[in-house]
Amino acid sequence: MFHVISIRDFSRDDIERVLERAREMEEVYETGDDRLEGKILCTLFFAPSTRTRLSFESAMLRLGGDVISMVGKEAASTAKGENLADTVRTVQHYCDVIVLRHPKEGAARLAAEYSSVPVINAGDGANQHPTQTLLDLYTIVKEKGRIEGLRVGVLGDLKYARTVHSLVQALAEFGARIYLISPPELRIPEHVRVDIEGKAEVTETEDVTEVLPELDVLYVTRIQREMFPDPEEFEKVKGSYKITRRMIEEYADDDLVILHPLPRVDEIEPDVDELPQARYFDQVRNGVVVRMALLDLILNG
């Protein structure tokens, strides 16, 4: 494994290798380790995402490596002065691995072409965020022990949230049964639906309560303003779905696992948090574990 640019580059075996290594990292997460001693990770964030950056930095530090970073205003002024290809050709000499977040789609692919050190895509515009997809899969496996045969509901903006597309495509590949739940305006694009219908059983609905009793996993997404090409369209659909405590208590199985990539806006009522089904804060830890696994695979093999 060298660059991590798009989940599309990952075979099923590749994904399983990451999940396997992540399981090994659970213990290392607790004890710490020095397997990446002397290695330097550089976080290059041309678009803000404090959580993602901290997660990568925490992962590197837990493995004994060091972190340098260029973020916020510093990254913004660099971006004004030189192109990304030049930045990467400079920064590669400061570090052993680059973690890149960039507002433009395809930026990570371009960076990888110019970099002599591995590049990990931490989000390229509205396109890919492969470590998010991997941590979602890992969380589901960790909670449920498997993906095959699971009934997984994905609720929210299925139209523009493209990390959701990556997730359902991977879930279909692994044999889950998929429930697509969204307001009509935010239905999954035709080509993604056709793609997953070829591999998995798929149900589409607007009413979450209708399918809630059947679900093993409910993955809730938020509506992100920046993903919408038309702000009016965003205004029309924001706040159009919400998971409430009453809904879960009334319809959901006790074993249901509720996930959310965080940060949440208003898609899940705060008093759902105390329910045993709510696992979205555990998901954050899994993010660190999965990123440890990736760094170990990339830098140690």
Place this chain on the structure above:
Amino acid sequence: MSKELKVKKIRNGTVIDHIPPGRAMDIIKILNVNMEEDTVLIAVNVDSSKMGKKDIIKIEGKLLERDEVDKVAIVAPEATVNIIKDYEVVKKFKVKPPETVEGVIKCPNPNCITNDEREPVRTRFVLESDDPPVYRCEYCERLVEADRLPDLIR
């Protein structure tokens, strides 16, 4: 007299026929024809029984390979190609959508890194599915239906 008769025959080379009218120059661009050295006959708005009007390109002295000629399908999916030796047609085929399209097409996604003029990058589209043909930008991963490609020529 039919207009077609005005297009001179070539001895050795490649004839690309059934090009939609007005697209001949796009094809010259796509095929990297050297307009200073190569002998090229271009006929535009020729009467065609099949298409009403069509363009034709004849390139003297160049026997184009299948892979190269298929790039023509980007703007002329119905084009036919004749390979000529000693005034005889020795090979004739219809173009098919190429597996990859590099450089000639602009990505329709304005937020794609390939549309940032400061970056040293060529576009690259890969054929994702046939029937109807759909391409995917290797960078932003957006899907582009093949019938949109003619409008995306740089």
